[in-house]
Amino acid sequence: MSFSTRSIALVGVGxxxxxxxxxxxxxxxxxxxxxxxRAESKSKHLSSNLSSVPTFTIDYTDDTTLATLFRAxxxxxxVSTISESALQAQYTLADAAKASGSVKLFVPSEWGIPxxxxxxxxxxNTDSIKDEFAEYLKSIxxxxxxxxxxxxxxxxxxxxxxxxxxxxxxxxxxETEFSATSEADIGGFxxxxxxxxxxxxxxxxxNSMLLEGHRVTMRDLARIYGKPIAFVPATEQVPGNxxxxxxxxxWCQKEAEAGRASTGWSHITQKEEGGAGSTNxxxxxxxxxxxxxxx
Numbered sequence: 454m455s456f457s458t459r460s461i462a463l464v465g466v467g468x469x470x471x472x473x474x475x476x477x478x479x480x481x482x483x484x485x486x487x488x489x490x491r492a493e494s495k496s497k498h499l500s501s502n503l504s505s506v507p508t509f510t511i512d513y514t515d516d517t518t519l520a521t522l523f524r525a526x527x528x529x530x531x532v533s534t535i536s537e538s539a540l541q542a543q544y545t546l547a548d549a550a551k552a553s554g555s556v557k558l559f560v561p562s563e564w565g566i567p568x569x570x571x572x573x574x575x576x577x578n579t580d581s582i583k584d585e586f587a588e589y590l591k592s593i594x595x596x597x598x599x600x601x602x603x604x605x606x607x608x609x610x611x612x613x614x615x616x617x618x619x620x621x622x623x624x625x626x627x628e629t630e631f632s633a634t635s636e637a638d639i640g641g642f643x644x645x646x647x648x649x650x651x652x653x654x655x656x657x658x659x660n661s662m663l664l665e666g667h668r669v670t671m672r673d674l675a676r677i678y679g680k681p682i683a684f685v686p687a688t689e690q691v692p693g694n695x696x697x698x699x700x701x702x703x704w705c706q707k708e709a710e711a712g713r714a715s716t717g718w719s720h721i722t723q724k725e726e727g728g729a730g731s732t733n734x735x736x737x738x739x740x741x742x743x744x745x746x747x748x
Contacts, residue, residue, distance in 0.1 A: 459484040459648060460555075461530045462523060464513070464546060466490065466503070469564045469605065470534035472636040474503055476644030484648055487526055489513075491539075513542035519549030523556055530647055532560040537579050543586055551595050557652045559597045561586055564639065566632075566713060567601045569661055570720035580720070591659065598646075599661040601716040602639050603632025603729075604705070606666070606744060612702055613674055617692035620683045624691060624706035627671030627682070631714035632729050634666035635742040645736050656735065663716040665730030666741040671709065677744050 461484045463474055477486055488508040511518060513535075523531070531550045533543055543561060550556035563583060571580035572588065590597045604612065614622035642664060650657055675682045685691055691702035708714045717729030733741060 459530070459652075460487075460526055460528050461485070461532060461647065462487050462489060462526070462528045463532050463534070464489045465534040465536070465562075467536070468534065469636060469639060471503065472640030473532060473534065473643050474506065474640070475637075476640030476642075477648070478503070478506070479641070480644040480648045482648040484530075485526070487522075487528070489519075489522075513539070514545050516545045516549040516552065519546060520552040523550060523553035527555050528553065529556065529652060530558045530560065531556055532643070532647070533562040534564065535562045537562075540579065540582055540586065544589060547586075547590055547593065547595055551593050557596065558647075558657060559590055559595050560643075560647070561590065561597060561599060563599050564602055564605075566603060566708060567661075567663075567716055567718050567720065569599065569601075574720040574723070576720060584720075596653075596658045598657045598659075600639070600643055600664065601632075601661060602634045602664045603666075603714060603716050604634075604709075605639065606633060606635040606742070606747060609633060609674060609744070610678065612691075612705055613671065614683075614692040614702065615678065615680060617694065618683075619680060621671065621675040621678065621680045622683045622685050622691045623671045623675075624685045624703055625710035627684075627710070629710050629712055630668050630670055631709040631712075632665040632716040633669055633744065634664050635747070638666050638739075638742055639664065641739070642733075642736050645739075662732045662735075663728050663730060664733060665716050666733075667743045668715075668729065669744065671706065674744075677748065 466488055486506045488506050489511050492510050550559055568580040568583040572584040690699040693699035693702050712725050715725055715729045717725050717727050719726045
């Protein structure tokens with residue numbers, strides 16, 4: 454197959470999805486693209502520089518319509534950026550991709566800290582849900598590639614509560630290193646791999662990408678952003694504008710404090726295995742952004 458004739462369906466363009474779409478449009482081998490959104494999606498209207506891509510508003514639970522759409526556009530790769538609240542819909546997407554007869558690779562919605570092995574380790578959160586879905590893809594013989602990115606750069610000020618009072622609020626000591634990657638690099642790397650490698654490459658098939666643009670600690674964020682540190686008492690949470698925000702911020706920081714926010718973390722061995730950023734080299738010659746570059 455010629456790289457120029459590769460066809461990719463991007464499911465969702467909110468958050469990281471728009472960066473991935475921009476990565477595809479800027480790729481050396483720009484593929485044929487379609488975008489799938491839900492009727493209730495707030496991001497179904499693309500910005501002007503992305504609006505040239507055919508967009509289909511579709512029910513993600515309608516496997517027949519999805520399979521027909523994938524087949525009609527000869528889709529080779531399905532890339533999911535579905536939010537954590539809608540992960541169950543990926544099962545229908547996978548079934549439709551398999552039924553289409555054209556899809557050769559499925560990229561499940563990860564785009565964060567590692568989840569591989571979470572089900573076996575009996576981790577009771579969305580990590581296990583994502584890991585179980587990868588097992589399902591394997592069970593229906595639909596090859597997949599998982600992208601672990603750590604925390605996105607634009608997410609970090611919110612994560613430490615700077616949106617509330619302009620301080621870096623830290624859970625624990627804040628000295629554990631974690632992985633962070635700019636959204637532009639996530640989008641560019643994803644597009645580069647999926648448009649420059651054969652889809653049956655061992656680098657892609659049932660493999661995980663361990664990205665890391667910048668390895669930092671929570672204390673590093675205070676230095677980089679030039680903000681004072683406020684340590685969060687054990688009985689309290691990171692400031693947020695809602696109960697859910699406070700819970701999510703605090704949970705994410707606890708994951709970082711425990712080492713689990715490094716893309717080199719293994720749920721199986723329960724330790725850092727040193728592989729964080731090991732797949733960056735697949736984007737030959739690229740200079741990865743650091744947080745200081747954006748200040």
